[in-house]
Amino acid sequence: MRILVIFLLALGVASTAQAVDLEGEQQTRYHALTAELRCVICQNRNIAESDAPLAKDMRELVARQIANGRSDREIQQYLVDRYGEWVLYDPPLDRGTLILWAGPFVLLAAGLLIVAVIMRKRAHTPPRALDRDRLASVLDEDERAGRDDDEDSSREHS
Amino acid sequence: MRWRLVVPVVVVLMLVVLLGYGLTRRPDILPSAFIDKPAPEFDLPTLASDRERIETSDLKGGITLVNVWASWCVACRSEHALITQISRRTGVPVIGLNYKDTEKAALRWLGRYGNPFAVVAFDPDGAVGLDWGVAAVPETFVVDEQGIIRYKVVGAITPEEMNKNLVPRIKALKQSAS
Numbered sequence: 001m002r003i004l005v006i007f008l009l010a011l012g013v014a015s016t017a018q019a020v021d022l023e024g025e026q027q028t029r030y031h032a033l034t035a036e037l038r039c040v041i042c043q044n045r046n047i048a049e050s051d052a053p054l055a056k057d058m059r060e061l062v063a064r065q066i067a068n069g070r071s072d073r074e075i076q077q078y079l080v081d082r083y084g085e086w087v088l089y090d091p092p093l094d095r096g097t098l099i100l101w102a103g104p105f106v107l108l109a110a111g112l113l114i115v116a117v118i119m120r121k122r123a124h125t126p127p128r129a130l131d132r133d134r135l136a137s138v139l140d141e142d143e144r145a146g147r148d149d150d151e152d153s154s155r156e157h158s
Numbered sequence: 159m160r161w162r163l164v165v166p167v168v169v170v171l172m173l174v175v176l177l178g179y180g181l182t183r184r185p186d187i188l189p190s191a192f193i194d195k196p197a198p199e200f201d202l203p204t205l206a207s208d209r210e211r212i213e214t215s216d217l218k219g220g221i222t223l224v225n226v227w228a229s230w231c232v233a234c235r236s237e238h239a240l241i242t243q244i245s246r247r248t249g250v251p252v253i254g255l256n257y258k259d260t261e262k263a264a265l266r267w268l269g270r271y272g273n274p275f276a277v278v279a280f281d282p283d284g285a286v287g288l289d290w291g292v293a294a295v296p297e298t299f300v301v302d303e304q305g306i307i308r309y310k311v312v313g314a315i316t317p318e319e320m321n322k323n324l325v326p327r328i329k330a331l332k333q334s335a336s
Contacts (some may be wrong), residue, residue, distance in 0.1 A: 040293045053258075057288050082198075082291035084191040 026066050033062050033072055036089045037079060046089065191309040192291055197224070197301050200286040205256055205264055205278040212253065212279045217305045221331050223252045224299040225275070226287060228259045230265035231295040233314035240315045241298075242274040248328040254278035257287045257295050300328060303335050 022030050034048035039055040047055040047062075058079070065075045079087045091097045192198075199214040217224070225241055227234040245252045250271060254275035256264045268278070281287055291301070293312070300309040309327050313318060 054288075054293060059285060061288060081191055081195075082289070083293065 022063060022066060029072060030063055030066055033066075033075060034059055037062070037076075038087050038089055040083050040087060187272045190267050190291070190307075190312075192299070192307045192310060195307060196320075197305050198286075198289045198297070200279070200281075202255075202279040202281055202286055205254075205261060205280045206268055206273060206275075209275045209277060213278050214305060216277075216299050217253070218303060220250075220303050221250050221328060221335065222301045223250055223328070224255055224301055225252055226255045226257050226290070226292050226297045226299075228257045228295050229263040230259065235271065237296055237298075237314040237316075238271050238274060240317065240320050243325055244315075244320055244328070245274060247325055248332070249261040249312050250328055251276035255286065255290070256280050256282075257292060258282065258314075277316070283309065298324075300324070300331070302331055 031048065035046050037047045037058065039045050039047045039050035039052055039058070041054050042050050042052050045055075047058045061079075062075055065078065070078075076088060085091055091100065093101050197214060201211060203207045204210065204212050213231070216245055223241075223244065241252055243320070252275050254277070256278050259280075261280065261282075265279070268275075279286070284292075287295075290297075296314055297314060298311040299307050302308050308331060309323070311324065315324065
């Protein structure tokens with residue numbers, strides 16, 4: 001397991017090698033940006049991890065634009081203009097992604113509501129075991145119907 | 159309490175519909191971000207043409223079909239005959255964008271299979287392709303007379319795609335332009 005992790009880390013480092021030299025803070029931004037941009041031809045990998053030629057081009061493009069002094073937002077917008085919002089792993093909140101953002105909270109609220117309703121119901125109904133009137137009436141009914149199970153009656157009378 | 163039975167059945171049915179819808183979608187085909195937007199600027203040398211260069215302004219003045227292809231692209235061969243056919247049926251010139259290819263291989267490909275393009279723009283490092291949002295070749299753009307991208311086909315053009323979408327759309331554009 002540990003060997004696998006080391007191998008994957010090494011692979012990640014190897015594939016993020018870039019053509020344009022970046023230093024310090026720019027390097028940090030490069031790694032952060034490429035980690036949250038999606039490779040558009042490989043299913044669900046970011047461009048930092050992917051070996052696809054297009055991912056390599058996109059990494060170089062990000063590096064070049066950082067070197068040219070563009071902001072993270074500008075670079076993201078540049079790629080969104082070309083490949084659509086799908087390139088962003090962190091989708092912006094709009095009408096199309098509203099379910100994505102609000103969904104978990106709606107489900108959580110619904111779950112809490114159901115739990116609250118059930119709890120409330122339980123609090124209002126007294127435990128059946130102590131309902132002596134009902135117990136008596138049930139026993140009466142049993143007797144009137146002539147049911148006389150030995151085991152049951154012995155337990156009830158003891 | 160009948161609803162205790164009905165609710166799980168309804169939930170399962172909803173899930174089935176949702177998953178079924180998910181299966182019919184093609185997640186590898188992205189909705190194009192370029193529809194109804196101006197074609198990105200480019201200025202490239204040409205292949206197999208008298209002209210030296212081709213640039214964005216050359217796309218204006220008439221409807222054009224821009225086909226992104228490469229000699230190493232297997233699917234490009236399968237749509238090759240259809241490209242010629244579309245051009246003949248609609249009278250619209252096809253501009254090739256040769257993507258990440260070598261001049262030698264591209265010319266050999268054109269020599270072997272025939273040249274369906276009016277002009278071929280040569281983009282060996284794929285920079286213009288990247289700017290056009292090309293994810294994988296082949297891709298085909300319909301650009302109107304004002305240089306605005308109106309339609310895009312991702313992947314090889316099939317006869318069905320040609321008859322149902324490409325040709326009718328190009329004809330409709332021509333009509334609205336004239």
